[in-house]
Amino acid sequence: MKAKKFVLKQQFVGFPKYSDVEIMEEELPPVTDGEFLAEAVFISIDPFIRIHPQEVGNVVMGQQVARILESKSEHYAVGNYIVGFFGWRTHTISTPQLITPDHRLPEYLIKDMDDLPLSLPLGILGMPGNTAYFGFLDICKPKEGETVVVSGAAGTVGSHVGQIAKIKGCKVIGIVGSESKGKWITEELGFNYYINYKNQNLKEELIKCAPEGIDCYFDNIGGDLSSTIISTMKRFGRISVCGFISQYNLESGFDKAPALQGYFVSNCLQMQGYSALLFVPRWHEGIAQNLKWIKEKKLKYRETIIEGFENTFQAFLDLLSGKNIGKTIVKV
Template sequence: MMKARKFILVQHFKGLPKKEDVKIVEEELPPLKTGEFLAEAVYLSVDPYMRAYEPRFQIGSSIIGGQVAKILESKNPEFPVGAYIFGSYGWRTHTVGPIEGDEGMPRQYRLPDFAGHPYSLALGVLGMPGNTAYFGFLDLCKPKEGETVVVSGAAGAVGSIVGQIAKIKKCKVIGIAGSDEKGKWLTDELGFDHFINYKTSNVAQKLKEAAPNGIDCYFDNVGGEISSNVIHQMNKYGRISVCGAIASYNDDYLHLPKATIIQTALVFKELRMEGFLVTRWMNRWMDGINQNLQWIKEGKLKYRETVTEGFENMLNALVDILQGGNTGKAIVKV
């Protein structure tokens, strides 16, 4: 009988997640029925949204997340033995599928040919983060050639792709991140025009220097005072796509940090600001993946992964990204 290992929530996070907040338990899996398959996790994703969603989890529940898995046994011709799939199976080593779908991420799908690139990209540029960047930026910001685009959280899995897509669309791109090493990657390898280290610089002043004619589009991954600084320097009819608010994910929800109000800028500059969940584009899911893959093949889109070894280190990898320890997409190799 196959046994799966999985992480469950022992107590709710207070601030950064701690090892005593979760534990690994074993789960005995049933024999396969007709139409089912057994999948073994190969790569697991860690993403900031996991921290944002945690207060909604019940104690004892599994922790959500995506994974790339390999089919070990199958009684389903659509998922043959040896095939690689994406699965929204959470932090677990083995799963009997298929799992029924819901309104969120697709529960599972067979991965297409990645043209020699690793299947781990299904958790990054060729998966949810890549589609978040593709649809969230292009559909909401609607960038025009020559416009100035600012991306916060620019060295992360989503932000690094947004900035490169903006360059493909012939925009001027300013990235905001938390280390000079990340900034060097953004400008030297990914083609960003400017970089601002929010930890060591006056963000408002640096924005004025990098964008003397104002900002047209802002892709917001962080919220907080950084975003207030950007929004107040936007041009009339600017567009803001709000992807996340990682700056406050570890704070007490009853005592969130305060930032400069933005309503004055929104009104007088007639800005459009829209939040989104990438599941809005489920009916176009493969369109985003296929376009990003084409840009990779053409050398227009680059990626980087921060890899943590070992299933038991899932929580360490999550804490690391919440502290800005990753460059590009963070994954755990089982």
């Protein structure tokens, strides 16, 4: 069995380039006792890949939905579908990691999907869904009637957070970079307002949409945009920092944020960053609740599906360029 894989040739500097990676072939050995052979069906494309430490020569990191082709493991049978951190590769031989140290996520079987797409465990029923679920509810602790702002609101996590906020009875303002994204989150997902930061004055529009101020801010973007939003927050406002994609491709490192201490002191604000992997012990709690909301028609989703393993890196570039709506996935 031959596997194709994307290997990191050199560290990303600035915006990633095709010369940073290489597609290689690898001859896989026979499956031995306790192992299984998995074939990628869908590969997840995620922005955190850009800033997560990776070693040159290794397979580019990433999650996938895979089908078991051969198994000498008592835990997985041929034909099972699993979610695993196998990276950008077509085939993987592995040993089941039922428990992992340091809150790393082991692979797990896909169950209870009914007629839902098998790609969803990489999006709303997987890491992005749990990133939204735990990061918003556990950190922002929204209350009914509060005002919530979500940046990156048309992405996988942001669109999910906004819908949870609506389920919890909040007024929701989404920050987006195009009119089509704004119309999607308001007309289809139920956000109350959208602000297109590319052609509108962010602070003026925030004051129009929320003259009383903002209670919760879910931050995917960082930079000056987030500083502006934080400056309009209410007393005892809560900020959940999921990401800062506006800074990921800066060659000089992260920009210095404007001084915000005055807002934090005068308004008694709370701000916390996190990783979804902090919630690994509760992982299936989040999946179960998100699945319930989907079946109740309270959660909607959109996927950007790219066909072909060879197009994986281009899908990554398009994601970093803001061309996607919803979750970006490669169908292998």
